[in-house]
Amino acid sequence: MKAQSLSSLQPGHSFEILDFGGEAVVIERMRELGLRPGVKLKYIRRAPFGGPFLFQISTTLLALREEELQCLKLKEF
Amino acid sequence: MSETQGVLNPTSTSQHSTPLVALVGAPNSGKTTLYNWLTGAHAKAVNYPGSTVDYLKGELAPHWKQEKVFILDTPGTYSLNAKTEDEVVTQKILIETGSDLAPHHVVVVMDGTQLSRHLLLAEQVREMKIPMVIAITMADLLRAQQIELNLKPLEEYFQCPIILIDGRLGGGISDLIRIFPQKTSAKRAVEYVPWTAEQQEEKMRWAEGLCQEVFTKSHQKIPAIWEKTMKWDKLLLHPVAGIFSFLLIMTVLFSSIYYLASPIMDQVDALFGFLSTQILKLGPDNLFVDFLANGIVPSFGAVLVFVPQIFILFVGMVFLESSGYLARAGTLIDKPFSKLGLSGRSFVPFLSGYACAVPALMAARNISSSRERWIARLIIPLLSCSARLPVYGILLAFLFSDKPGWIPGLVLAGIYIGSMVVSALAAGILNKFIPRDSKSFFLMELPLYRRPRLKVVLTQSWLKTKSFITRAGPVIFILTIVLWVGTTFPHYQAPEFEKIQTSYLGQVGQKIEPVFKPMGLDWRGGIGLIAAFAAREVFVSTLAVVYNVTEDTTDGGKLLTAMKTAHFPDGTPIFTVASSIGLILFFMIALQCLSTVGMMIKESNSVKIAILQLVAFNVIAYLLSVGVVQGLRALGVS
The missing domain is CATH 3.40.50.300 (P-loop containing nucleotide triphosphate hydrolases)
Structure with a gap:
């Protein structure tokens, strides 16, 4: 997800992960938390203070920092 | 190990x-x-x-x-x-x-x-x-x-x-x-x-x-299970209501630590005081009895007096953790913390640090990034732990003895905010100097909100408290005994005040009086500061001894009178507005807790860094305190 499109994220919108990119450890932890290409996630809201982004992935609720979110290539659907 | x-x-x-x-x-x-x-x-x-x-x-x-x-x-x-x-x-x-x-x-x-x-x-x-x-x-x-x-x-x-x-x-x-x-x-x-x-x-x-x-x-x-959690998150992670609830929950947590623990701590204190007096009656001039009454018993007391508040802190944290809120609190604080090179994952150590640095250092192990772990470890001793509270209490009572109670209360809140600012500054500085590592990530899973089971919460808290006692206990115990030796020998048969004045620690205090003088203190105040290395609140009870407060040393009123009348040989008073402010600043920054140093050595696996931290914090605290005392005096505030 590109930086400029982060601000246009709308709560309730759903996305599909197209691809991963970034550091191996972070990506591996993302997989352990249920993220992989092809997985769908729903944007819930942003934490206070302009903090992490909250996403729902099937039955998991994850908080991702901006730079972690940028590791994901997302497509809205 | x-x-x-x-x-x-x-x-x-x-x-x-x-x-x-x-x-x-x-x-x-x-x-x-x-x-x-x-x-x-x-x-x-x-x-x-x-x-x-x-x-x-x-x-x-x-x-x-x-x-x-x-x-x-x-x-x-x-x-x-x-x-x-x-x-x-x-x-x-x-x-x-x-x-x-x-x-x-x-x-x-x-x-x-x-x-x-x-x-x-x-x-x-x-x-x-x-x-x-x-x-x-x-x-x-x-x-x-x-x-x-x-x-x-x-x-x-x-x-x-x-x-x-x-x-x-x-x-x-x-x-x-x-x-x-x-x-x-x-x-x-x-x-x-x-x-x-x-x-x-x-x-x-x-x-x-x-x-x-x-x-x-x-x-x-399955998503139906999440409905309630989603509703709660709407409130607890709301940009405004979320911050408000966070502050409210933290205030409730900390006030309950202080309000629930202090009566129990007073009881523990009174019990050990009673034990000491009773044992002393058995043989007033016997060295072994004195060792038992003034060495061993207070050592156990020094360890156990912390237990109530540490237990209550753990109950609060385990409760918040098993309810699912702690993960939210970490998420909420992540952005402000990230400005300091930390992340929301360091939230638990910081929370603990406001009660005691020892469990805070233990909690810092769970921080995944080693860089963040170092920043956390280095600034945890700056957080206003509860052992500082009795010290601030007596100094504020001295400064505002004729003012309404809300004024020292407000100043105390100011000291807490000051300690947050100081630790934030220190973290900001360390953030600039510690090289970045690549492994840092936040990626937090937010669990379902669940009602915690009381039995599990209590058992877990007790286990954590036991772990604290076995780790920090021996250090505090030994130091308290060392302190007894230092203030008792060689003239252990002399009357109380003379005994301390001529004791090893007293002699050292008098020799290095010039060090304490710029802070506005005499050698007796200096001994109080040295004794505080066993545990900060020991400062108060040591002052009572060295300023020759007879009878019940735990009575704050008598100590206040003694502080007001204490003076240098030339007649100038020791405890003044300037020297009290200097002491408050000193206690805010100084690393006067050898249990923390011991824990730091274990956790960081480096004696060098622990000693460096010890020296640096105390030198900075000393210089700041001297600077402020001398500055205030130059401005005409004695």
């Missing part, structure tokens, strides 16, 4: 013939609740050799009427490919089969609402060919939504028993226990091969597929 082994004894000989069952599971998988059901309240925190991470070990509770079995509760982990210090412990317990701590049997604990993710850990255990059972928790939640599980595909794949556990009522526990081995079996050497990225993704798809079979059609009902 031999000293911690000595205390906690993880390798008793009886273990060789007793089966060892390890509970392994992801964070928030319901592992701890299951552990509590199995062992009751009898457990002890144990160290893995060479590591400071605690895990719990206990025996199967007697009411299950089974053969003796040891249960290990390992630190929560998402996979065997560990990424944080506590995950490494779980990895080692499973991999290092040669050790006494290698389990004969593993219970993989999986959250029934998170099955597809938690299956991966089970798969890693299966690949290692360790005898296993799968326990699926949160059965009560699934049942409430009428979600049926078809366990057959799981049994067929894993070739092991699968048990549904209801953490609320204990359903399934007795079935699980029946599967535990009666005898020890030979531990086989196993090899752990981490998955490649491709394998990991392939396994994820497999797990998702298997999950479909398990849930058949009821899979769509």
Whole structure:
């Protein structure tokens, strides 16, 4: 997800992960938390203070920092 | 690590013939609740050799009427490919089969609402060919939504028993226990091969597929379990209401620590004071009696006086953690913390730091990034721990003795905010100097909100408190005795004041009086500062002794009068507005707690850094205090 499109994220919108990119450890932890290409996630809201982004992935609720979110290539659907 | 082994004894000989069952599971998988059901309240925190991470070990509770079995509760982990210090412990317990701590049997604990993710850990255990059972928790939640599980595909794949556990009522526990081995079996050497990225993704798809079979059609009902959590998050993570609730929850937590703990602490204090006086009556001029009354008894008192508030702090934290809020609090604070080179994951150590630096340093182990761990460790002693409170109390009472009570209250709040600003500044500076490492990530899983089980909360808090006592206790105990020796000898038969004046510590104090003079203190105040290294609040009781307060030394009124009349030989008063402000600033920054230093050495594995921190903080505190005292005097404020 590109930086400029982060601000246009709308709560309730759903996305599909197209691809991963970034550091191996972070990506591996993302997989352990249920993220992989092809997985769908729903944007819930942003934490206070302009903090992490909250996403729902099937039955998991994850908080991702901006730079972690940028590791994901997302497509809205 | 031999000293911690000595205390906690993880390798008793009886273990060789007793089966060892390890509970392994992801964070928030319901592992701890299951552990509590199995062992009751009898457990002890144990160290893995060479590591400071605690895990719990206990025996199967007697009411299950089974053969003796040891249960290990390992630190929560998402996979065997560990990424944080506590995950490494779980990895080692499973991999290092040669050790006494290698389990004969593993219970993989999986959250029934998170099955597809938690299956991966089970798969890693299966690949290692360790005898296993799968326990699926949160059965009560699934049942409430009428979600049926078809366990057959799981049994067929894993070739092991699968048990549904209801953490609320204990359903399934007795079935699980029946599967535990009666005898020890030979531990086989196993090899752990981490998955490649491709394998990991392939396994994820497999797990998702298997999950479909398990849930058949009821899979769509799972999101209903989340409805309440989503509603609560709307409030608790709201940009405005969320911050407000956060502040409210923290205020309630801290005020309850102070308000609930202080009467108990006063009782503990009074009890040990009473014991001392009673023992002294047995033989007023006997050195051994004096050692018992003024050395041993106060040493125990110095350790135990901290227990009530540490216990209440742990109760609060375990409660917030098991309710699901702590993960939210970390998420909420992540952005402000990130400006200081920290992350929301450091929130727990910081929270603890406001009660005591020792459990805070222990909590800092769970921070995954080593850079962040260092920043946290270095600034934790700056947080306004509760041992500073009695010191601020007496100094504020002195400064504002004729003012209405809300003024010192407001100033105290100012001191707390000041301590936050100072630690933020220190973190900001360290953030610039410690080189960045690449491993830092936040990626927090937010669990369901659940009502914590009181029994689990109390047991966990007690275990953590015990771990604190066994770690910090000996240090505080020994230092208090050293202090007794220093203030008693060589003229132990002299009257109280003369005894201290001519004691080793008194002589040292008088020799280095020029050091304390710029702070506005005489040698007696200096001794108070030195004595405070045993524990900061010792400053108050030492002042009472060195300023010759007779009778009850815990009476603040008498000490205040003594402080008001204390003067230098030339007649100028010692405790003035300037010197009191100087002392408050000194206590805000100085690292006057040798238990913290001891803990820092253990945690950082570096005597050099611990000593450097000790020297740096105290020098900075001293210079600041001297600067302010002299500055105030130059402005005409004595």
